[in-house]
Amino acid sequence: MTTTTTSRTAIAATGLRKSYDDQLVLDGIDLHVTEGSVFALLGPNGAGKTTTVHILATLISADGGDLRVAGHDVAADPDAVRTAIGVTGQFSAVDNLLTGEENLLLMADLQHLDRAEGRRRAAELLDHFDLVDAASKPAVTYSGGMRRRLDLAMTLVGRPRVIFLDEPTTGLDPRSRRTMWRIIRDLVADGVTIFLTTQYLEEADELADRIALLDQGRIVAEGTSEELKRRVPGGHVTFRFTDPRSLESAAGLLDDALRDDSALTLQVSSDGSLRSLKSLLDRIDDASIEVDELSVHTPDLDDVFLALTGHATEYEKEPVR
Amino acid sequence: MSTRTYAARDSMTMLRRNLKHQLRYPTVTFFVIGIPVVFLLLFVYAFGGTLGAGLGGSGLDIPTGDRSDYVNYVAPGILLLGVAGGAQGTAISIAMDMTEGIIARFRTMAIFRPSVLVGHVVGSVIQSTVALSVVVGVALLVGFRPNATALEWVATAAVLTMTAVALTWLSAALGLVSKSVESASNLPMPLMLLPFLGSGFVPTDSMPEALRWFADHQPFTPIIETVRGLLTGTEIGSSAIQAVAWCVGIAAVGYVWATRLFNRERVS
Numbered sequence: 001m002t003t004t005t006t007s008r009t010a011i012a013a014t015g016l017r018k019s020y021d022d023q024l025v026l027d028g029i030d031l032h033v034t035e036g037s038v039f040a041l042l043g044p045n046g047a048g049k050t051t052t053v054h055i056l057a058t059l060i061s062a063d064g065g066d067l068r069v070a071g072h073d074v075a076a077d078p079d080a081v082r083t084a085i086g087v088t089g090q091f092s093a094v095d096n097l098l099t100g101e102e103n104l105l106l107m108a109d110l111q112h113l114d115r116a117e118g119r120r121r122a123a124e125l126l127d128h129f130d131l132v133d134a135a136s137k138p139a140v141t142y143s144g145g146m147r148r149r150l151d152l153a154m155t156l157v158g159r160p161r162v163i164f165l166d167e168p169t170t171g172l173d174p175r176s177r178r179t180m181w182r183i184i185r186d187l188v189a190d191g192v193t194i195f196l197t198t199q200y201l202e203e204a205d206e207l208a209d210r211i212a213l214l215d216q217g218r219i220v221a222e223g224t225s226e227e228l229k230r231r232v233p234g235g236h237v238t239f240r241f242t243d244p245r246s247l248e249s250a251a252g253l254l255d256d257a258l259r260d261d262s263a264l265t266l267q268v269s270s271d272g273s274l275r276s277l278k279s280l281l282d283r284i285d286d287a288s289i290e291v292d293e294l295s296v297h298t299p300d301l302d303d304v305f306l307a308l309t310g311h312a313t314e315y316e317k318e319p320v321r
Numbered sequence: 322m323s324t325r326t327y328a329a330r331d332s333m334t335m336l337r338r339n340l341k342h343q344l345r346y347p348t349v350t351f352f353v354i355g356i357p358v359v360f361l362l363l364f365v366y367a368f369g370g371t372l373g374a375g376l377g378g379s380g381l382d383i384p385t386g387d388r389s390d391y392v393n394y395v396a397p398g399i400l401l402l403g404v405a406g407g408a409q410g411t412a413i414s415i416a417m418d419m420t421e422g423i424i425a426r427f428r429t430m431a432i433f434r435p436s437v438l439v440g441h442v443v444g445s446v447i448q449s450t451v452a453l454s455v456v457v458g459v460a461l462l463v464g465f466r467p468n469a470t471a472l473e474w475v476a477t478a479a480v481l482t483m484t485a486v487a488l489t490w491l492s493a494a495l496g497l498v499s500k501s502v503e504s505a506s507n508l509p510m511p512l513m514l515l516p517f518l519g520s521g522f523v524p525t526d527s528m529p530e531a532l533r534w535f536a537d538h539q540p541f542t543p544i545i546e547t548v549r550g551l552l553t554g555t556e557i558g559s560s561a562i563q564a565v566a567w568c569v570g571i572a573a574v575g576y577v578w579a580t581r582l583f584n585r586e587r588v589s
Contacts (some may be wrong), residue, residue: 060586098338111430278581
């Protein structure tokens with residue numbers, strides 16, 4: 001993808017391993033995130049997404065592997081990493097007893113901004129995140145979407161170069177989720193690097209330049225959304241017919257098709273390109289078979305996930321650790 | 322650049338945060354002020370007559386005891402009970418704070434890490450100071466008649482503050498080691514009992530031998546005797562030096578234990 005010589009590495013991990021007791025959580029992960037890009041770590045619950053974020057964000061230590069964030073070694077110089085990063089976790093990291101503004105000023109103080117600069121930054125963020133009206137209300141009274149916005153605003157007070165967002169939209173309503181996406185896009189426009197975890201394929205597809213699929217502590221695939229989709233033969237065309245007779249003749253014509261007699265449908269593999277579609281339609285048309293409905297399915301990340309992990313993204317229930 | 326550079330600034334920031342919490346969530350403050358006041362009134366008015374009469378035969382400098390003698394005897398013990406109660410409040414506040422996501426955020430920031438705890442401890446000591454001032458005020462209203470000079474009052478304040486700092490650090494560790502807010506409120510309970518099992522409420526002479534040995538050798542007794550000596554002129558002797566030694570020791574253990582617990586990795 002990016003082959004320009006100016007692109008630099010924001011996050012690099014080689015052979016990242018972590019286990020709790022005898023349970024292996026991360027089994028040798030390699031990550032490479034270019035500065036100014038959005039990287040999504042996609043996977044089901046329990047895949048190790050949050051553990052990865054916690055390790056890269058200096059919250060917990062790795063058992064093995066070479067990790068660099070914003071040019072600093074995570075194990076050797078965690079404080080240097082901390083000055084460069086911002087983290088918005090899965091669970092709200094706001095002080096509930098303080099007001100929205102006080103929360104931001106608290107961050108400004110801890111980022112060691114001077115008083116005037118801190119106030120200016122807080123006012124700016126309140127405005128940008130549409131929290132001006134709620135600025136003097138305690139955070140405990142905030143709605144889920146407001147709380148998540150305040151949370152992210154607090155992360156941004158110190159103008160971090162690398163931002164970790166651990167499932168930033170989990171539990172948000174669709175509207176708040178769209179707002180969050182817009183905010184994330186704005187951040188990228190400013191040149192910030194974003195490391196995002198999500199269980200939503202759609203979210204990774206929408207936001208990320210590169211996506212890594214994490215499953216049971218291993219990266220099972222990595223690439224752009226397009227690259228990943230190309231790796232799986234999930235594309236097909238579905239014909240629906242008006243009567244069993246048409247279905248019968250079409251099935252005779254297309255011998256590798258998947259046939260469903262009760263729904264009167266026939267599913268044919270296809271890469272979705274115009275040329276293959278045309279040849280397919282020509283064959284049906286030449287035989288004068290009447291088609292009731294036609295739909296083209298291009299592979300989405302769900303197909304990718306299923307193909308690469310052997311299980312779907314509808315996750316089995318796991319015992320809570 | 323080391324985060325130590327910001328030790329003082331970060332600690333002040335955290336102190337401001339905790340003082341705001343105390344004002345917005347005054348339950349702990351009410352409890353810290355209320356407990357010693359209730360015990361003071363209970364011991365002076367419910368038990369004070371009988372216990373005061375018992376003071377006479379205890380070898381103390383009191384010929385015949387009555388309720389007014391007992392007020393003077395028990396006030397230092399109540400003050401220490403107040404200090405212990407304030408420390409217990411810290412364990413609860415810290416355990417509550419640890420359940421908040423913002424603590425994880427602090428851990429990902431380049432700040433002086435112990436500042437989170439320093440903020441709690443200093444905030445709690447300030448809270449205890451307010452509580453003790455109220456207790457002294459109430460004690461004076463119900464007949465406490467100290468004969469301390471201004472200097473002795475200052476020394477009393479110093480001893481109580483020193484004790485509060487020591488017990489609060491210990492209690493901070495107890496709050497961190499607790500798995501839940503409930504256990505954090507129970508774990509420091511022995512601290513509240515120690516003034517009773519020392520010279521706080523009755524002279525240790527009146528206790529059975531084994532208990533008396535314990536009472537004479539536990540930290541609260543020399544501290545209470547020092548405060549009592551400063552306020553009412555009883556003999557202090559070696560109590561002062563013992564009190565200082567205990568406080569330094571408890572504070573050191575509490576600080577090291579608490580910061581170590583705070584730095585340990587949590588999976589949450």
